[in-house]
Amino acid sequence: MTYPTPDRRRVLAAAALGRNAHTSGEVVSGGVHRRGAAPAYGDAGVSAGTDEGTRAHPAPVRAVVGEVRDVSPHLIIVETPDGHEERLVIAPWATAWRGAKIAPADLPQGAGVIIRTLRDGKVAEQIWSDITRITGTILSIVADGKDQVVELDCGPHRGRRSIRIPYRASGRIQVRHPKFEPGYLFDAIGVRGEHGAIAYLPATSQPAYRATAVPSPPPVYGGAQSRLSGAVTWADTFDEEEHGASYPMLERSDTGCADSEISCTGLPYLSLGSMLTIRNVCADRSATVPIVACGCLAGRFCDRCVECDTSPRGRIAELSPISFVELGGDLTKGCFNALVGLG
Amino acid sequence: MLETIASAQVFVLALLLLMGTIAKIATARGAAEPGALARLGPAVLVGERWRAPAMYCCAAGELLLALGLIFTELPIFRWATIAFFSMATYVLLELRRRRPDVGCGCFGEVSARPIGLRSIGRTIALTGMAVAATWSPASVLSLLIPTPGLSWTLLATGVGGALLLLAALSPELEETIARLRYRAPCEQRPFPPAAGLARLRGTAAWRAHAPLLLSEQPTDIWRELCWRFFSFPGRTPDGEMVDVVFALYLSGRRPPVRVAMVTADGEPVTNLAESIPVSA
Known part of the structure; x- marks a missing residue:
């Protein structure tokens, strides 16, 4: 007997149903296999970023996570969480974000960064520094001078979080959060600071209902559900270099969480360890990622992503930042339209 | 009398082949985009990029047989139908052994339930009906034109009996009834x-x-x-x-x-x- 783990589940399910379980794993991103990040599963039913394989694959994207050791206008040196040093050339068109767009050379030493790279991870194209996503239910709002301090309930797995909305960002955030009062949902993107997170950008248009009044999914007609279409977002509750997703429709007995099994879109039941094939239809990239957490809060958002087109209502999954970037997502935009299937 | 019952089988076979064609084309069109939740039919045994072409190919074969049964009385279409359903029986047995989680995909996404004895029994019954159809000299088109020796009652009984047998062997009906009761597909029901x-x-x-x-x-x-x-x-x-x-x-x-x-x-x-x- 072995201790039950998501990896073990994949092996057992594959044995029972005659699938191939690739426990050593490959992930496909932008049509290129990359080793060792997360296991592929099932048929390894991974599309290479195009419908029929006839169009050209988009250039592969690799994300690098770490801490800035040194930066100049043309070179950035980053120490990754496993202690390696990555030296990346900064592309002439590259930009950085740290609460606002800045020149990459202005990044402070010691700042945490996630970098979208090109050319096998040698050229930095886009840098996000100390970026964080603040998603939760508003518990209280307290004024602190001209700023506002908001206490959020970020779900049973993430606990409570206190964030600051600076005066200069409050108008931009509140215009997308018309119900800026306790009991309603909040979703913003900001920067991790010494004294907590600071919100700068709204990540969505706030749903008009209270967090406890999530609409029921629409009735399903027609045949069996063949694929899911909707918005995929990101969350920063994953480990730094973790590839994975959180998914709302996990059984409560599986997650030990009373807030799962809630979604305003008709999602099928899956479990921790199931593999999702996610295709970013905006960037035409696909990847297979494991479900590693419960997306209790994602299921409460019945919003749409308008990244490249208007998506159907509802969030299907939350990705880890590195998976989100490698699928071609822009962390400051917060979502992309996706087609999701079982990997 | 036997000829009329055999002619009824031609009618049923042509109907089922047409239904299978339409369902497979609809499924293959949907499957062109990655992200399928369920994998269907013998197409899973081939590579990802060949799945949609494999389904189109199967649909084209079914359409050809259906048209042959509808418009011609040529024996080659009768024998090809026997060969098709015999091969389908073998393929389903093989699929059941190699991928027990996969539905037969016989009628597209409706046939998502894993292949059981009923699905296999249905293809065996269809093979038997295709054998019986070789005794019929008539095409489906000629059956629709009133002829002196043709008993409509017997023909309708033959068609009805064959359809009842196929319905009893169709697991798709069970899922359809469940959908009518619960209003949600199986994967969404707690x-x-x-x-x-x-x-x-x-x-x-x-x-x-x-x-x-x-x-x-x-x-x-x-x-x-x-x-x-x-x-x-x-x-x-x-x-x-x-x-x-x-x-x-x-x-x-x-x-x-x-x-x-x-x-x-x-x-x-x-x-x-x-x-x-x-x-x-």
């Missing part, structure tokens, strides 16, 4: 784990493997779409410690159950009783 465990304990697969289990309480229970998995600690007759995993399909009155024994290093253990056929 099923309590305890109820699934109770159901599992009533199956033949459980009784066959119960002596190997070290505990009747599962170490892990999880669910993926319409499948509920139960993992138990077990020991093979050779004394090797294994995990015995049961996969229970959550829809239908007599749900399919799959079992596997897996060692700690992830290797499936072949059950000798299953691998060596009993010949005496």
Whole structure:
């Protein structure tokens, strides 16, 4: 007997149903296999970023996570969480974000960064520094001078979080959060600071209902559900270099969480360890990622992503930042339209 | 009389081939985009990029046979229909052995339920009907034109009887009735784990493997779409410690159950009783 783990589940399910379980794993991103990040599963039913394989694959994207050791206008040196040093050339068109767009050379030493790279991870194209996503239910709002301090309930797995909305960002955030009062949902993107997170950008248009009044999914007609279409977002509750997703429709007995099994879109039941094939239809990239957490809060958002087109209502999954970037997502935009299937 | 009943089979075969064609084209068009939740039909046995072409190819074959049965009286289409359904029976048997989680895809996405004896029985019945159809000299088109020797009552009885037999052998109807009752596809319906465990304990697969289990309480229970998995600690007759995993399909009155024994290093253990056929 072995201790039950998501990896073990994949092996057992594959044995029972005659699938191939690739426990050593490959992930496909932008049509290129990359080793060792997360296991592929099932048929390894991974599309290479195009419908029929006839169009050209988009250039592969690799994300690098770490801490800035040194930066100049043309070179950035980053120490990754496993202690390696990555030296990346900064592309002439590259930009950085740290609460606002800045020149990459202005990044402070010691700042945490996630970098979208090109050319096998040698050229930095886009840098996000100390970026964080603040998603939760508003518990209280307290004024602190001209700023506002908001206490959020970020779900049973993430606990409570206190964030600051600076005066200069409050108008931009509140215009997308018309119900800026306790009991309603909040979703913003900001920067991790010494004294907590600071919100700068709204990540969505706030749903008009209270967090406890999530609409029921629409009735399903027609045949069996063949694929899911909707918005995929990101969350920063994953480990730094973790590839994975959180998914709302996990059984409560599986997650030990009373807030799962809630979604305003008709999602099928899956479990921790199931593999999702996610295709970013905006960037035409696909990847297979494991479900590693419960997306209790994602299921409460019945919003749409308008990244490249208007998506159907509802969030299907939350990705880890590195998976989100490698699928071609822009962390400051917060979502992309996706087609999701079982990997 | 026998000729009229045989002619009824031609009518039913042409109808089913046309339905299969339309359903397969609809499924293949949908499957052009990646992200399918369920994988259907023998197309899963080929590579990802060949799946849609394989379904189109199958649909084209069915359409050709249907048109042949509708417009011509040529024996080649009758014999080709026999060959088609015989091959379909073999393919379903092979698919059931190699990918027990996959639906037959006979009628596209409606046929998502794992292949069981009824699906296989249906293709055998269709093969039999195709054999019977060789006795009919008429095409479907000629059946629609009133002729002196043709009894409409007998023809309608033949068609009705064949359709009833096929309906009884169609697992798709069961899922359709469940959808009418619950208004949600199987993968979206909640099923309590305890109820699934109770159901599992009533199956033949459980009784066959119960002596190997070290505990009747599962170490892990999880669910993926319409499948509920139960993992138990077990020991093979050779004394090797294994995990015995049961996969229970959550829809239908007599749900399919799959079992596997897996060692700690992830290797499936072949059950000798299953691998060596009993010949005496």
